[in-house]
Amino acid sequence: MIRTVVCQREGCCGNKFYIETIDNNLQLTCKECETKYLFDISYYDFIMISSCSKCSNDTFKVFRDEEKEGVYAKCTECGGPPEKIYIDSDGIQVSYEIKLLHDIKELMYRVEQRVCNLELKVGDLERGQDVLEQSLAYINRYIVEER
Structure with missing residues (x-):
């Protein structure tokens, strides 16, 4: 089941986040209250960049697949995915x-x-x-x- 990630901080119900990849973790920062969340994305072979691949927007709605443990993001403006950088076996961006x-x-x-x-x-x-x-x-x- 895929669920929308919503800020858990009391009094905040934000569902728009700034994203950043840090050490195989996806760090989400709530746009409303700036609360930070970490999700393990070490199983992905790419790094998500904090801008949309289509319109360069920097805020995303984030979704979590609870069955497959996947994390997905889509732009709040156009619905596009964030830019991705792939890393080869030698650790080089390609x-x-x-x-x-x-x-x-x-x-x-x-x-x-x-x-x-x-x-x-x-x-x-x-x-x-x-x-x-x-x-x-x-x-x-x-x-x-x-x-």
Whole structure:
């Protein structure tokens, strides 16, 4: 279930926040009373920037998915998401396209490793089959000679 985050401070019912990412946490600051809240977003592979990706507004409504533990924000002016910066495995800021390309390369590398492992296993099976065929040939020759 997705719920709108509302300020919990007594006497305040603000639901518009300034956002800032600090050490894998999303810090929300209530626009009405300036109360701060922290949400863990370490499971995301991006950092949310405190401006809208469409209109550069800096206040957002924030939503929390209680089942999946996700946190989402949308601009109070246009409904757009906040700008996002993606971080690659080396800790360098990259665009979404570069991050996606890196993820695809990583996936291809893993697939290549699995194919290589399968080729090795098939080679082992072929060598095992050769040994079995030779053993059967020796057994067959022994049976023929005993008669």
